[in-house]
Amino acid sequence: MAEELARHALKLRFSGATVDKRGLDLYDGSSSFYGFAQAIQIAAHAFMTKEIVTRATALRGAEIYFEAPRRGSVLIDIITVIEKYPATAGVAGAAFYDFMKIAFSKAVGKLNEKAENPAIQKLEIDETFFDQLAETLEGSLRRAHRAIDRGVDQVTLERPRSVLVTFDSSTSEWVNTRDENPEVEEFTGNITRYNAISGNGRAYVRELEKVIPFRPSEAFPASKRGHLTWSLHGNTIKAGKELRFWASKIESARGEAKRLILEDVAQG
Structure with a gap:
C-alpha cells in the first residue's frame, strides 16, 4: 500500500521597482x-514532529522542492510533500x-498574528513553542532578507x-538582532507563560510595559525555577505574583527588546 502523502504549495515572490527593472541579483537572491x-525546512520539521531543531538537516518523511521559475516577476514555486506523521495525521492542509x-x-x-486553524490554536496555548521556534528561525531569516537589504522592496x-507573510525593511530590522547586551538589568513583573521542560x-x-519572551541563561540557578512557577499561578497580569528579574536584553536592529535572558529572580 502506497504511503499517504500531503502536498502543500508555497510561493516566494520577490517584487518591487528594482526587480521590475533588472530582475533579481543572482548572489543576493540566491542567498x-x-x-x-x-x-x-526547520518550520516543516517542527510542524511534522513538534520538535524544534536548530539546523536545517536532511528531512525525513518530507521533501521540499521548487518548480521551474516562470517569466515576469521572480516567482518561485515550492512544493512540500509530507508523510502522515502522528502529529499531522488527520490535519488538513489549512493547518x-x-x-x-x-x-x-x-x-x-x-507578534499580533493569531492562528485561525483549531489544530494550530492548540499549539498557541503554549506560546513558548512559537517563541522558541521564532528564535531558531532568525538566523535563516537574516540570510533570507539579504535581497531586501540590497534593494528588493519586499518578498x-x-x-x-x-x-x-510579507517581508520588507521593517522585518529585516527585527531579525537583524543586536548582540546580547552584556549589561544585566533589574526588572519587575510576573510570569504569564512558562514551560517547565524547556x-x-x-x-x-513593568519597565518595558509589555509581555516579552524569556529564556534562562546557562548560569540561571536551577533552584530558582520554582519562583517562575509560583509567579505563574497568579494567572493574570494584575493579580499575578510579582517577581524581580535580573536579565540582559536581546534587541532588534531598531532597538526593540525582543527577549530577556534570565540570570536570576527573586520573589517581589
Missing part, C-alpha cells in the same frame, strides 16, 4: 532563497499554511491565492 529554504503563517510572522516581529511567502516562558515586565 535570500537559501535562508528561506533553511527556515521553511500547514496556518502553522507557516504564525511561525514566520512571530519570527519577524509580527512574500504565499499559499495558493493568498499571502501568508525553561522558556513569557513575562509581563
Whole structure:
C-alpha cells in the first residue's frame, strides 16, 4: 500500500521597482532563497514532529522542492510533500499554511498574528513553542532578507491565492538582532507563560510595559525555577505574583527588546 502523502504549495515572490527593472541579483537572491529554504525546512520539521531543531538537516518523511521559475516577476514555486506523521495525521492542509503563517510572522516581529486553524490554536496555548521556534528561525531569516537589504522592496511567502507573510525593511530590522547586551538589568513583573521542560516562558515586565519572551541563561540557578512557577499561578497580569528579574536584553536592529535572558529572580 502506497504511503499517504500531503502536498502543500508555497510561493516566494520577490517584487518591487528594482526587480521590475533588472530582475533579481543572482548572489543576493540566491542567498535570500537559501535562508528561506533553511527556515521553511526547520518550520516543516517542527510542524511534522513538534520538535524544534536548530539546523536545517536532511528531512525525513518530507521533501521540499521548487518548480521551474516562470517569466515576469521572480516567482518561485515550492512544493512540500509530507508523510502522515502522528502529529499531522488527520490535519488538513489549512493547518500547514496556518502553522507557516504564525511561525514566520512571530519570527519577524509580527507578534499580533493569531492562528485561525483549531489544530494550530492548540499549539498557541503554549506560546513558548512559537517563541522558541521564532528564535531558531532568525538566523535563516537574516540570510533570507539579504535581497531586501540590497534593494528588493519586499518578498512574500504565499499559499495558493493568498499571502501568508510579507517581508520588507521593517522585518529585516527585527531579525537583524543586536548582540546580547552584556549589561544585566533589574526588572519587575510576573510570569504569564512558562514551560517547565524547556525553561522558556513569557513575562509581563513593568519597565518595558509589555509581555516579552524569556529564556534562562546557562548560569540561571536551577533552584530558582520554582519562583517562575509560583509567579505563574497568579494567572493574570494584575493579580499575578510579582517577581524581580535580573536579565540582559536581546534587541532588534531598531532597538526593540525582543527577549530577556534570565540570570536570576527573586520573589517581589
